[in-house]
Amino acid sequence: MTATQVLLTIIVLLVIAALGYGIWFVTRRRALQQRFGPEYDRAVAEGDSRLAVERELRERERRHATLELRELDPAARTRYAASWEEIQARFLDDPAGAVRDADALVTELIAERGYPTGDYDEQVATLSVEHARTLGHYRDAHEISGLSERGEATTEQLRQAVVHYRTLFASLLGTETPETPETADVPRQRASDDVPHDTSNRS
Template identity: 55%
Template sequence: MSTGTIIGVIVVVLVVAAAAVLLRYFLQRKRLQEKFGPEYERTVAQSDNRMAAERALVEREREHSRLELRPLAPGTRDTYARNWTRIQEQFVDAPDGAVAQADRLVTDLMAERGYPTEGYESQASLLSVEHARTLDNYREAHTISERHDRGEASTEDLRTAMVHYRTLFEDLLANGADRDGDRRDRAEGAR
């Protein structure tokens, strides 16, 4: 082969390799945007650059994959649902207590499912992998709860917090049954 042919082949190989790397990068970006939704945009906005934010999201996925998430037994799901209904009913007479109980119930449900419950930011980070669409609700409820602790939240704010807690609660409750059942079905189908 002539030197010109060898150089031409090398150039073509380098161009194809570069195109493959770019394609992989853009496909990963699209996957992260679809998976994390509004959390993707939030993470990018808080970061110095998009690539660093995307690496952080991929790291969240890695950490999340190490969790031993558990499905909820139907009886356990029913108990959580009844407890939520009881807390909502208490809101009329004692909004402060109901919001505190809602926060505790959501935290208990996270623990029951296998999520760590220490450290709010760590919690939110790991929840974002499967609950990105409802995570903003949790963040808002948490912010209102903190404002309430400082005496800065109205009853209407507390009502809003309850609505936000309920959104994540329902997502955790439903996700605990549906996703894990799907996982078992896939595992059994692979045998």
């Protein structure tokens, strides 16, 4: 084999290797995009670089793989579903209380499924691996819950918070709900009641 043939062989091998790496790289990226969905787009928009975000998302997958997640038995599913119905039924009488109870029930369900519940950011990162498509609802609910604690949330915002909590709740419970956040059956109060609820003096 002449020197020219050797050089051409090396070039061909390098091209094949580069193509293989490119295909592998694109495949890994698409796998992340499919798994994390809107969470991938959100992380890229807020991150320093796409590559750094993808490393962080893979780290989330690694941490998630170490969890001992548990499926609920039928009795637990029934109990949680009944508790949720009670929260929705109490909304008209105590919207802010319903939001607090919804947050507490979702947190309890997260813990029972085996997810961490101590740090909110860690909790969201871990949930994103399997529940990325409902995580935006959880973030919105968490934000409104913070407004409610400061007495700054309107009744309509509180209603939306319960609806958002229910979206993640249904995903964790493994149930399908046909309603969208705009048509879900959390009761609406009168427009005249849609003012911030001061909860600063409540226990």
